[in-house]
Amino acid sequence: MHRDTLRNACLALKGVQEEIKWEHDLVYTIGTKMFCVTAMEGAVDFSVKAPDDQFDELCNEPGIVPAPYLARARWVLVTEKCSWKASRKLELVRGSYALVCAKLTKKLKTELGLI
Numbered sequence: 001m002h003r004d005t006l007r008n009a010c011l012a013l014k015g016v017q018e019e020i021k022w023e024h025d026l027v028y029t030i031g032t033k034m035f036c037v038t039a040m041e042g043a044v045d046f047s048v049k050a051p052d053d054q055f056d057e058l059c060n061e062p063g064i065v066p067a068p069y070l071a072r073a074r075w076v077l078v079t080e081k082c083s084w085k086a087s088r089k090l091e092l093v094r095g096s097y098a099l100v101c102a103k104l105t106k107k108l109k110t111e112l113g114l115i
Contacts, residue, residue: 001086003044009090010036013097015112031108035100036093045079046089048096058092 010016010028020040021027028036038046047067050058055074058064063082067075078089101114109115 001044001089003038005086006038006044006046006093009093013094015114030097030100031104031112033100033104035096043080045077046093047075047077048092049099050074050076050092051095051099
């Protein structure tokens with residue numbers, strides 16, 4: 001999957017902001033909470049939050065591993081070695097967005113136009 005495909009998919013979601021963190025990572029947030037992280041250069045690997053009940057199953061897929069520094073919060077790293085089609089990878093991104101949105105306060109959801 002191309003970096004622009006990932007970027008466009010993230011930015012197409014309502015209320016999403018893109019920022020550069022840690023000097024070389026693109027971080028996509030809703031409110032103040034991140035839901036997707038990828039490097040600005042190099043491999044188009046990305047990390048997303050996974051549903052608790054799917055974390056272990058996802059980590060058993062070739063090319064998907066527990067995300068460094070974030071695995072304890074049930075984040076996975078989808079590497080370029082993952083043979084899934086882009087559409088299936090983007091389902092993980094949208095799922096991560098939904099998980100993070102669900103935990104936002106009602107006030108913040110209203111401010112972001114999510115409800």
